Amino acid sequence: MISESGRNQILAKWQESFTRLNGNQPGIAGLMNFAKAWKFAREYLYPIDINDPSPKVYAAQEIRAAFEVLGNARRLAAIFETFLEDMRTQQHLITRDVNHHMSRYEETSDPRAVADLVFRLIQWHTAWAPGQEFGHQVLSAFNHTFQTHTFSVLPSSFSSGFKSLIEMTLEPYLDTEESRSRGKEHPADLRLWAGFECLGMLERYESLISSVCYEAIEKHVWDKCAKSWVEPELANLREWMTDCIVPWMLLPYARGARNSEEAKVMLQGVGARFDFHMCKTLCDLRIGEIFDIIIDYPDSKGALQDLKECLQRVDQRSQLVLALRKANTRRLLHPGADTKDILAQYVSIMRCLRFVDPPGVLLHKVADPIRKYLRGRPDTIRCIVANLVGDKESGDSLADVDEPVQPLSQVQMEDYSDPNWEPEPVDAGPDFRTNKPSDTISTLVSIYDSKDLFIKELQVLLAQRLLAVQDGNFDSERKNIEILKVRFGEAPLQVCEVMLKDMTDSKRIDQHIQAQDECVLHSTIISRHFWPPLQGNKLVMPAQFQEVQDRYANGFTEFKPDKKLHWLPQLGTITLELELQDRSIEVEVTPLEAAVIGHFEEKEEWTTDALISSVGGAVEKSMMTKALSKWANLGVIKEKEGGEFVLLEVQEEGGASLLTASRQAVVEETPSVITVEQQQAGQMKVYWRFIEGMLTNLGSLPLDRIQTMLRIAPGYDKTVEQLATFMEAARREGLVTVQGGLWKLNR
Amino acid sequence: MKVKIKSWHAIAQWRWDTGNADHDEGDGEGDVCGICRVPYEGCCPTCKVPGDDCPLIWGECSHVFHMHCLLKWIGTPASKQQCPMDRRTWVTAERKVPSQASKESEVSA
Structure with missing residues (x-):
């Protein structure tokens, strides 16, 4: 049983509610009034079927009166609660329409079906929406319920349909000519976008909308810029964005902007995103093409300009390095490529990357494998030297003609007092050193640690050329040597100088001898020790x-x-x-x-x-x-x-x-002149006697032990690596065997 | 058949005629100057160009040096005007020495 106090409490509550609903009316007249108003309001708000041919019309007077009654009774919240409940019961009407339109879309894949659906949904939305006078809270509650329901019934195919619909709206803008002549948006588009906003689709499908735009940008960049490297394209692309994409962007992203200033502000964020995407696409494209761009240099300067600007905006430097290194390994650094071609491409890479990235970090990263590879090639030095002396057969000169001849740059110590000192770029590797852009030849020569190899090879090459000269005209050789003197310094080229002097002296001596006693023989007299073997x-x-020779010798x-x-x-x-x-x-x-x-x-x-x-x-x-x-x-x-x-x-x-x-x-x-390799092999033959003796007396020895002992031998200046190559060659000839790093004679 | 030489472009090395037989036929390093240990056909350490610019000097004692090397040696008080090889007083052999060189050596001697 309820206690006395409980009953009293219930009674008081009842009384209070009754008073609230009944007001100060006598009897239950207030209650009756309220009931009438409730019924009217519910009917007024009730979500109707818009297919109903004769909608009821309500007088504004009555509506206001009814809601006043409800308001006085503080039951407004309850009536809206009921309204939302009614919406739920009526949802099947919308569901039916959605299903109808979407099945039409699925059959035809025509985005216009989706557009129709959107318009239809808007009709439902307007028909069901409570009037503005009920305030913001009510409206947003309604919107929320409506959208929740709508989205819950949209089938999965809707997103693809929606996307193609957006594409359809974008399409006319992409045609530059048309967008210029049109100047104004399609009214249908305006309505559509208003509908999207009203239905809350802008927020929900935001990523979908921007992806449409991204795709359009990508397609345009690929169509316009692939394989076109002569002119920088970035400016054209930006112009295209302004002409085509921005007018379209006004619809989804700058809705409600009253003037262009406002629109600009609203577009700022999203515009930057699209611009970034465009740069990234272009950058990706160029990175994919980089190897061929470098081949085409300098005709591809435009592309490099683009790449440079894009790299500043988009951080793709590591991708560039990776892509180029991969392309180099695949297309350049293999046995099928001529050393000459590798060098030429390396020089192009140098020029291109210096252009894209003046401090040279990219170059440093890319060049490393090339340099390593070139070091392993036997004819690299010869190629470089042939180029140094401007061998006509070797085709294009690696160095620019207009590049000033300058001494080979030495490794510079960091200058701590330099007021223009700049820190190393952030992505520089640990062994990167800031070097001033040096000339091509210095860089090539620096592939090797010492210049001596070059001088030796240069001698051999010069000897070959001089001995082949018959008409006594070696001005071009002299000129080359003069140029090389500037690069390598006077002293190392002294030998070459003597060679040239021998040539002039021979000519003079020959003239003298011919004057005394004419002879069919003309000789070139050389100073041994100054010519390569x-x-x-x-x-x-x-x-x-012999007679002729003797006569000449006597002369x-x-x-x-x-x-x-x-x-x-x-x-x-x-x-x-x-x-x-x-x-x-x-x-x-x-x-x-x-x-x-x-x-x-x-x-x-x-x-x-x-x-x-x-x-x-x-x-x-x-x-x-x-x-x-x-x-x-x-x-x-x-x-x-x-x-x-x-x-x-x-x-x-x-x-x-x-x-x-x-x-x-x-x-x-x-070739009549013994090449450097042959010379080295000849020298090693001498040391083979020592090695043979060592291995005979001591059995088997590790390589570094052999090296240590050979150091005692007079004039031995080979590195362990050279020794290893030699031993390897000896092994191939079956003279020695190696087991576990120990070499021994093969008997 | 008759073979006639129309023209011949030949290549030769020059050697100092030291009077010794050509025992270094081929690739041998040849004789070296007793002072600087550089082959006769090379040049003394102060010279850059071999041949007439860095001639040899013959002594009566049959020793041969780079002229510059010997003159430098004779110029030092410790030399006592002796041949560095056999400590006999250095006398330039007139027969072989180029006229210019002999004059110079007389002046310095």
């Missing part, structure tokens, strides 16, 4: 040739009484005239070939071996065969069965088809 198989010339000794000549008979060229019974041939040949044909003058039949012994026995058989085949090709001799060669005094039918080309240039297949 010259290849020499001792060659004994036939008497006729020389007369001119320079304290000196004598030491011939290098295997070098040089001789022009011969052969008088045969029915023809005469004039031909330029090597000394060996001349010696061979000289011997045929004495005797008409020779075997290869007999010829070899008659020219001194130091000539390799292959060389001799080559010399013989030269004459055979000229139709002067022919090979009989049994390996004998016989002179053809009378031309054979069909045997001399090559006579027309008798004055062939001498093709020097074997």
Whole structure:
């Protein structure tokens, strides 16, 4: 049973509620009034079916009166509660429409179905919305309920439909011509966007809307800029953004802006996002193309300009480095590429990256693998040197013609008193050092630790060129050496200077000797010790040739009484005239070939071996065969069965088809100057004796032990790496074996 | 058949005629100056260009040096005008020495 106080309490509550509803009316008249007002209000607010042909019309007077009654009774909240409840019961009406439109979209994939749906939803929204007079709170509660419901019934295909709808609205803007001529938005679009906002779709599908825009930007960038590198494109792209994208952006992002100033402010954030995206897309595109852009340099300067600007806005530097390194490994640093091409590309990379990133951090990161790779190539130095001396065959010069010649830059210590000092860039690696942009050649030379290798290779190259000079014109060589002096300094090139002096001296001496006693022989007299080792198989010339040589040598000794000549008979060229019974041939040949044909003058039949012994026995058989085949090709001799060669005094039918080309240039297949590698290999041969002795006495030894012991040997200056290469070569020849790092003789 | 040489571009090295036989035929380093240990066909440490610019000097004692090296040696009081190899008084051999060099050596001697 309820206690007395409980009952009293209930009674008081009841009384209070009753009074509130009934007001000060007598009896239950107030209550009746309230009930009437309640019923009316509920009917007025009730979410109608908009398909209903005859909507009820309510008088504003009545509405106000009814809500006044409810307000007095403090039941307004309750009536709205009921209204939202009623909405829930009526939701199936909307659901039906949604399903109808969406199934139409799914069938046709026509975004206009989605647009229709949106318009329809707006109709529902307006029909159901309570009037403005109920205040903000009520409206937002209504909106919330309405949107919750709408979104809950939208099928998953709606987002794709919505996206294509947005695309459809964007499309006309992308056509530059049209957007310029139109100047104003489509009214339909305006309504649509208003609807989106009203239905809360702008917030909900925000990312979808911007993704549409991103995609449009990406597509445009790809269409416009891919493979077009000549002009910088970024400015055009920005213009395109202003012309095409910004007018469209006004709709979703600057709704309600009253003037352009306001619109500008509203667009600022989102505009920056799109601009960033555009830069990023362009940057990605260019990074993907970077290798080819570098190949095309300097025709691709525009693209590099873009890249530079984009990199400042977008932090893609590490991607650039990665992409370029990958492209280099894949396309450049493989055995199929010419060293010359690698160098050329490296130089282009240098120029391009210096342009994009003047401090050189990017370059430093990209160049490292290239430099490592080049260091491993045997002919890198030769290529660089050939370029230094401006070898015509090597094609384009690596260095710019207009690049000032300057001394090779040394590694600079940091200058602490420099007022313009700048810290190293933040993404610089630990071994990065800020260096001033140095010239191309210095950078190439710095691939190697020492300049000596270059000087040596330079000597070899210069020797080759000088010995080939016949007309006594070596001005270009002299000029090159002068240029190189500026780079390498005077002292290291002293040797080259002597070589050049030898050339001028020879010319003078030759003139003098010719004046005393005219001679067919003209000589180049060189200072040994100042020329790289010259290849020499001792060659004994036939008497006729020896005579000429002796006469010339005598002339020389007369001119320079304290000196004598030491011939290098295997070098040089001789022009011969052969008088045969029915023809005469004039031909330029090597000394060996001349010696061979000289011997045929004495005797008409020779075997290869007999010829070899008659020219001194130091000539390799292959060389001799080559010399013989030269004459055979000229139709002067022919090979009989049994390996004998016989002179053809009378031309054979069909045997001399090559006579027309008798004055062939001498093709020097074997360079007469011993290359640096050959020299090194020769030096190592000496040390092989030491190594052999060591290993015989001590059994097996590790590499560094061999190195330590070799250091004692006079003149040994090889590094462990060089020794390792040598030992490896010896292993391949089967002279030594290696096991667990221990080398021993192979017996 | 007759073989006629029309023209010949040959290559030769020059050597000092030291009177010794050409025992260093081929790639040998050849004789070196007894003072600076540089081959005769090279040049003394103060010179840059070999040959006539850095000639040799022959002594009666049959020793041969770079002229500059010897003159420098003779110029030091410790030399006592002796050949550094055999400590005999240095006498320049007139026969082989280029005229200019002999004059100079006489002046300094």
